[in-house]
Amino acid sequence: MSRKYRKVKHSSANVSATQKAYVKHHINRMRKIRITQFLILISFFLLWEITTRLKVIDPFIFSSPSRVLKTFIQMMVDGQLFFHVGITLLETFASFIIVIVLGIFIAVILWWNDNIAQIFDPYLVILNALPKSALAPVFIVWLGNNMKTIIVAAVSVALFGTIINLYTDFINVEEDKIKLIKTLGGSKADVLFKVIIPSNIPSIISVMKINIGLSLVGVIIGEFLAAKSGLGYLIVYGSQVFKLDLVMTSIVILCVVATGLYKVLSVIEKKYK
Amino acid sequence: MSLLKIDNISYSYHNLEGETHALANVSFEVLDGEFLAIVGPSGCGKSTLLSLIAGLFEPSNGFIYINDKNIKTSGKNIGYMLQKDHLLEWRDTYKNVTLGLEIQNKLHENSYMQINELLNTYGLISFKNSYPSELSGGMRQRAALIRTLLLEPDILLLDEPFSALDYQTRLEVSDDIWSIIKKEKKTAILITHDIAEAISMADRIIVLTDRPGSVKSVFEISLNIKNKTPFNSRIAPEFSNYFNLIWKELNNNEQKV
Numbered sequence: 001m002s003r004k005y006r007k008v009k010h011s012s013a014n015v016s017a018t019q020k021a022y023v024k025h026h027i028n029r030m031r032k033i034r035i036t037q038f039l040i041l042i043s044f045f046l047l048w049e050i051t052t053r054l055k056v057i058d059p060f061i062f063s064s065p066s067r068v069l070k071t072f073i074q075m076m077v078d079g080q081l082f083f084h085v086g087i088t089l090l091e092t093f094a095s096f097i098i099v100i101v102l103g104i105f106i107a108v109i110l111w112w113n114d115n116i117a118q119i120f121d122p123y124l125v126i127l128n129a130l131p132k133s134a135l136a137p138v139f140i141v142w143l144g145n146n147m148k149t150i151i152v153a154a155v156s157v158a159l160f161g162t163i164i165n166l167y168t169d170f171i172n173v174e175e176d177k178i179k180l181i182k183t184l185g186g187s188k189a190d191v192l193f194k195v196i197i198p199s200n201i202p203s204i205i206s207v208m209k210i211n212i213g214l215s216l217v218g219v220i221i222g223e224f225l226a227a228k229s230g231l232g233y234l235i236v237y238g239s240q241v242f243k244l245d246l247v248m249t250s251i252v253i254l255c256v257v258a259t260g261l262y263k264v265l266s267v268i269e270k271k272y273k
Numbered sequence: 274m275s276l277l278k279i280d281n282i283s284y285s286y287h288n289l290e291g292e293t294h295a296l297a298n299v300s301f302e303v304l305d306g307e308f309l310a311i312v313g314p315s316g317c318g319k320s321t322l323l324s325l326i327a328g329l330f331e332p333s334n335g336f337i338y339i340n341d342k343n344i345k346t347s348g349k350n351i352g353y354m355l356q357k358d359h360l361l362e363w364r365d366t367y368k369n370v371t372l373g374l375e376i377q378n379k380l381h382e383n384s385y386m387q388i389n390e391l392l393n394t395y396g397l398i399s400f401k402n403s404y405p406s407e408l409s410g411g412m413r414q415r416a417a418l419i420r421t422l423l424l425e426p427d428i429l430l431l432d433e434p435f436s437a438l439d440y441q442t443r444l445e446v447s448d449d450i451w452s453i454i455k456k457e458k459k460t461a462i463l464i465t466h467d468i469a470e471a472i473s474m475a476d477r478i479i480v481l482t483d484r485p486g487s488v489k490s491v492f493e494i495s496l497n498i499k500n501k502t503p504f505n506s507r508i509a510p511e512f513s514n515y516f517n518l519i520w521k522e523l524n525n526n527e528q529k530v
């Protein structure tokens with residue numbers, strides 16, 4: 001396939017007029033889409049700023065872009081920004097790594113032993129279906145008002161879905177590929193390391209992509225309930241003392257952080273394709 | 274002397290819907306260096322038979338011997354080429370052909386020469402670092418054969434290895450693979466749906482009955498041609514006689530249903 005692809009690229013030295021027109025049309029369309037996206041963003045902030053300035057909506061409750069910017073700069077100057085973003089990122093990465101490692105490990109065990117898989121199937125389904133935010137207060141009681149609770153809460157949000165997804169992908173690997181390894185004299189461990197894991201790299205990466213978002217969700221829920229730092233804490237604290245500037249600024253930062261994390265994994269995913 | 278002896282084997286699959294008798298009382302022998310073809314109606318147990326010979330599972334009844342010893346203790350290697358090449362897409366040609374050696378921990382410094390030699394002989398050397406998606410159907414099949422040959426099997430089992438190829442490639446690849454097998458002096462069992470392919474390649478053909486499969490008849494093939502290759506065989510004067518004989522045998526097999 002990639003040989004064909006190379007050929008296409010090669011022949012682009014003497015493209016026809018219609019092909020040129022097509023490409024030009026495409027580029028134009030993409031440019032228009034980008035401009036529109038940018039305009040929407042600008043008008044949103046403008047509308048927000050103008051309506052609060054004209055007191056159409058109350059800037060005390062809704063904050064405003066200029067107030068957000070001011071808060072942001074102030075937080076950057078006094079170091080608060082890096083501290084809270086750092087804490088949230090740390091907790092997110094920790095939960096993310098725990099979920100991935102534990103998820104792959106448990107999925108492998110389930111794949112390895114069919115009996116274990118069948119025995120635990122209903123429990124996994126229940127744990128996956130349960131809204132994990134219901135557990136957070138329990139974790140606080142058990143583990144205390146600290147980072148441990150937040151990470152456990154975040155792990156519980158993402159773990160069970162990860163196990164179920166990976167296990168399903170593992171058992172759906174083509175039966176004949178397994179037969180191949182056996183015809184070459186391979187053991188079950190060979191099947192695992194030569195076929196199951198490598199053929200599931202794309203699905204592991206897509207699970208990671210989902211999990212980085214879920215871990216962040218879990219961490220924010222955790223920080224709402226049990227924290228003295230982090231973006232989730234800032235949002236809750238800000239709303240309790242009516243510092244809506246702080247709340248809005250934290251939400252904007254959260255948007256950037258979430259998008260950043262997602263982008264990082266998209267880049268990793270592209271590398272593997 | 275017979276290298277492989279199939280002694281009255283039967284096999285049934287079990288699942289909750291019921292039992293499937295796949296093979297019933299199959300017996301035959303394969304001589305050292307012989308090329309045997311097995312034809313039979315769809316679902317009559319041909320693949321099951323090869324899996325049993327390869328030792329992937331045990332017959333419900335009967336025994337399989339190699340050199341008069343049980344397959345497990347014979348110390349003989351059996352190479353099994355599945356219906357599709359099953360090259361692993363995430364490995365390049367080199368890593369694909371060495372998969373078996375890697376699994377059996379036989380990949381040494383000095384395997385390198387032999388691997389390159391085989392890749393060179395069978396026209397894959399310049400595709401050593403290409404991935405399976407970049408190979409043609411025939412190349413993929415040859416890579417799968419090299420993967421099997423590197424384990425130095427004493428017996429090669431081929432389960433419809435050409436069925437995924439278009440007709441022209443199929444003729445070319447069966448010529449290639451046949452001469453590789455003959456050159457390496459391997460004993461081979463070929464399963465095929467294609468009677469012409471069986472006659473053109475085999476020294477002997479076994480026809481199986483409908484499921485549960487058992488040996489229905491055996492044909493010794495001797496074609497009167499010089500420089501036998503599967504392609505040349507098709508123009509031998511006896512070819513169409515064999516074809517008609519086996520065709521009839523297979524068809525009245527199916528009428529019984």
Ligand SMILES: Nc1ncnc2c1ncn2[C@@H]1O[C@H](COP(=O)(O)OP(=O)(O)OP(=O)(O)O)[C@@H](O)[C@H]1O
Nearest residue numbers: 286287293295314315316317318319320321322484
């Ligand atoms: N794992 C299995 N469980 C239950 N039944 C099976 C299983 N594998 C094969 N069978 C059945 O056993 C019979 C023989 O199967 P087998 O694959 O050996 O046939 P075959 O002669 O190779 O067929 P084909 O020519 O279509 O490749 C078939 O009826 C098939 O449905």
Ligand SMILES: [Mg+2]
Nearest residue numbers: 319320321432
């Ligand atoms: Mg078959």
